[in-house]
Amino acid sequence: MVGSITRSPEIKPVIAFHDVSKWYGDVIGINKLTLDIMPGVCGLLGPNGAGKSTLLQLATGQLCPSQGRVEVLGETVWNNSAINRYIGLCPEQDALYEWMTGREFITCCARLAGCRKRAADAKADELLELVGMTTHANRVVRGYSKGMRQRTKLAQALVNDPQVLFLDEPMTGTDPVARRDLLEIIHRLALKGTTILVSSHVLYEVQTLTENIVLMNHGRLVAQGSIRQIRDLMDQQPHRIVLVGRNIRSLAAKLLEYPDVAGVHLGPDGLSLVAQTPRPDEFYARLPSLALSGPWTIDEVYSEDDNLDAVFHYLVDK
Amino acid sequence: MSESASQNGRPAGTSASIPITGHSIGPAIGALYQLAMRQHLHGRRWIAMLLLALLPAIIALITRGTDPFASPAAMEFGLIFMLIPQGLLPLLALVYASGVMQDEQEDQTLTYLFIRPIPKWLIYLVKLAAAVTAAEILSVMSIALTYAAIFHGVHGTDGKAAQIFASCLIACAIHGLAVLAYCGIFGFMGMVTRRVLVVGILYIALFEGLFANIPFNLRIVTVIYYARLLIYRLLPFRGRLGSGVHSTAARTWNLVIRGDRHLKAYPHNWLCITMLLSTCIIAALLAAFICNNREFYVKTPVKTD
Structure with a gap:
């Protein structure tokens, strides 16, 4: 590790990786990663194959660490579905339930998150409005563009008003307008106090969101801290x-x-x-x-x- | 519990202490079941399965149309007690139950289920229940329509409507038990192998097709064996066209009824029912356990070195 963030000892990490490794057979996804993510927005940067998606899947309990421990909000995440009440994930893959309309999809996700029907309907309306999809809400998802899919995926990640939000390459493939809108939404969520970990391999996207970044490559933590701190390290x-x-x-x-x-x-x-x-x-x-x-x-x-x-x-x- | 969590209003507790409260897991389960049913009952697969389920009725209509002297009892035995349990039911169960998790994994939509506050084992069981429901709907529909196609308007059956209806209900119940067992088995297979369709078809051909028809003890591990014993005992007037040792059902299924017309030497009805139900339950619980503890990759990992 090149550098690490300096922080107040009173603030506890929202997301913590303790000496975590993850192998896929003989392929290593994450290599002995120890990392604390503090409240706020944090950018997760790295080229394709760096281990960003693996890290997010470990943090959302979809993968089990081969070694070490992953905690979110102080809880172990693997096989702990209850923690999902407090986290949201916008996955990288574009797949949605293609035969549903956007509104049906969001309502379905809200109900899966535990909302009753009426509350789920209201939540869907609210979120479709938030991500600017109200006018397309009754169209079947199969016909959605990349940008519309990204907006819809972001909306489904918010159905439970998460305290911790994981965004996996949320801006990939979006047009400039969608990109601007998504950045604005993420900004607003951050202002509300949501801890957001956003992964990207496009650096300026993250730069506009936060000063705090985590750099990964080959499954390892390369650097962590503010862009300024990392620049200071570079001076050496x-x-x-x-x-x-x-x-x-x-x-x-x-x-x-x-x-x-x-x-x-x-x-x-x-x-x-x-x-x-x-x-x-x-x-x-x-x-x-x-x-x-x-x-x-x-x-x-x-x-x-x-x-x-x-x-x-x-x-x-x- | 972390300080940040407390600040955000989470309930206090230590590791794994965040409760799943009853008021919100119910709607989630209901929504999951509804989602799974919608997945099963739409699209090309649904149409294909619907056509498959209609096949016995279509065969019955064609037979009646081409052969005015075709025996309704022979058609009933051949279609409802041979074709449906040996061909249709395992295929329906294979198609619906084997894809309980694999379909969503391949479609990359599994993530949307796993990031909800529903344990993975429960996701599996609810989705299996939906698969069973879909297979049972088609099974019942197929049996009822085939009965209608065989007996509707046939001369001499007017006074036997209640008897035919009772036979139909019994056939639906026994086949329903078989579907349950098949769904449990194929759901389990889907959890332990990615090539479940190949393995499932081999299982159907070898176990339910070959082994079940030869009079060795090996057939006690087949589903159809127990279903046949129930059919023979509960529907003797339908399964046995002849009398005594000339029963078509007994001869076709290699059941030794000489001196044992009620098959007392074979597993009793309650044991048959228990075997079919317990096969489903044990397989479902095993698969749910596996589901809870395994990972589902929705994205191929990229080699990093």
Whole structure:
């Protein structure tokens, strides 16, 4: 683990993984994961196959840990259906009961959650309104677009007013309008005090939701904390600075003469290079004179580490 | 219990202490049963099963249409006490009970059940009950329509309406018990193997088809054996076309009735009923236990290394 969040000792975690591993035969899904998720919104990031869905399925009691213990709201979740009163899950898979209308589906989920018929009908109306599906509620689900399915899946996750909400790639495949609406809904739920763990492999989606992130790769926890904290951790590692210009090959040879340059990679276009340096201040200070000292030009300079994407790729590639 | 939980108004308690209160598990179970019934009674599978259930009645009508001298008693025996219990009922049970959990797993909708406050074992039992109901509806419909197709308007049966109706009720009851047992068995199979249709058809062909028809003790592990004993004893006027040792039912089913016309050497009726019921109950409880403790993957895991 690269880093962990600092927090007040009085606040107890809502979701806790204690040395959890999960194998699928000889395939490892989660590898010795110890993780505490505190109240609020937390982003779960990682590339496809990182173990995000496995983590969510473990946290919602759908999978049994091969080793270790998973707790939500202080309760073990495996084979504890009672905990489902307090949690909601928006699964990654698009499957719904295709032959139902959207309204029937939400009503059915509300009734499965324990609502009586009249209460379930009222809940369905309320949630369809919340996710902006009222006008399509009486259409059969089979004809729904990806965005409509995501909205409907989110609505079913809210039928029991969950205290903890798990969202597995909720924005995948949605159009910009649906994405904006879903983000807005998640924001509103967070303001109401719902603890939300949202997984994604698209970083800016999560960045707009929360500062708190958990980074996973190959079933392992790569980093946990605020984006700022993780950026601080990065400062201890070589920064990647991109230089774009002409005669870039000779510039690369020159850069390698400096002791603070850990490595240089030429871009595939031959017009750029990526320099790695653990002391970016010295590197940037040298650039003006360097630009004038040889047969090269430097037209553009930027850091690959300026966005969360870079943080993520940096950490998972490490 | 965690502090955050208490702040959110959860009932106090320690591990596994969150109660399932009676007032909300009931509607959930009702909703689950209703959902499962709707799944069974719609779509192409329902139409296919409906046509299958109508087949004996259609055969009866065709037989009557093509052979004016066809014996109603022979048709009754051949269709209602041979074709239906040996072919139709196991197939109905196989189709409905084997997919109790597998269908939803394949459709990836199982998640929507498992994230509700209903224990997995109860989900299995409620869904099995719905599968049994669907199979029983089709079974009763098939038997009643076949009786109607055989006897309706047949000369000389006017005064026997009550007797035919009683036979129909007894056939429905015995076949109903067989359906229960089959559903229990195939539901269990669906819980232990992914290739339940193949295994189920092999079971039907080998056990209920082959072993049940040979006079060895092996047939005591078949469902149809107990159903046949009940049929022979409760409907002798229908199953036995001849008299004494020439009973068609006894000869066809390899029941030794020479000197034992009431099959006293065979399991008694109460034991037959107990065997059929207990097969269903034991298989259902075993499958519910397995369901409660196994995982259901709704998404293929991605290899990470």
